[in-house]
Amino acid sequence: MTAPAHGAGLSTHVLxxxxxxxxxxxxxxxxxxxxxxxxxxxxxxxxxxxxxxxxPRGDLRAGTYELTFHVAPYFAGLSSDPPFLDVITLRFTVADAAAHYHVPLLVSPWSYSTYRGS
Structure with a gap:
């Protein structure tokens, strides 16, 4: 997938x-x-x-959303130890529905972070 065009709605990725x-x-x-x-x-x-x-572009509305990532099965496949993280939910607010919101999840077996990307 190519990078979304400016104003393309809401996207995410997990690293x-x-x-x-x-x-x-x-x-x-x-x-x-x-x-x-x-x-x-x-x-x-x-x-x-x-x-x-x-x-998609044109369908984003102002409001509060939740993105939920089910990471436990991913980490369970990489280690014999039970995963520390299971489900990660990010709650965020869209103020400008005409803008593009990219909400990535940076995750390790023990921690995570996010930010509003472009």
Whole structure:
């Protein structure tokens, strides 16, 4: 997948910082935070991204969203130890629906971080 065009809605990707590579096969769920409605479910590809934007250009609305990443199966496949992290939920607010929001997850077996990317 190529980088999204400016104003392309909402996208994400997952990077395994311990191994220095994209994290493939991680289930991702996007919800409307206020209603709990599931808006999209996807799985990260070999590049650690979803095949399509989570919300395409023109469909993004201002509001609060939750991105949930199910990382335990990914880390269970890399070690005989039980995963420390299981499900990671990021709650964030979209203020400008005309802008592009990219919300990556940088994750290791023991920690994670995120930021608003471009």
């Amino acid at each position: 395994d910082t311990a191994r220095g590579r994209p994290a493939a096969g991680i289930p991702v769920q996007l919800r409307d935070s206020q209603t709990g409605t599931v808006l999209r479910e996807s799985v990260t590809n070999a590049d650690g991204r979803t095949d399509e934007p989570l919300i």
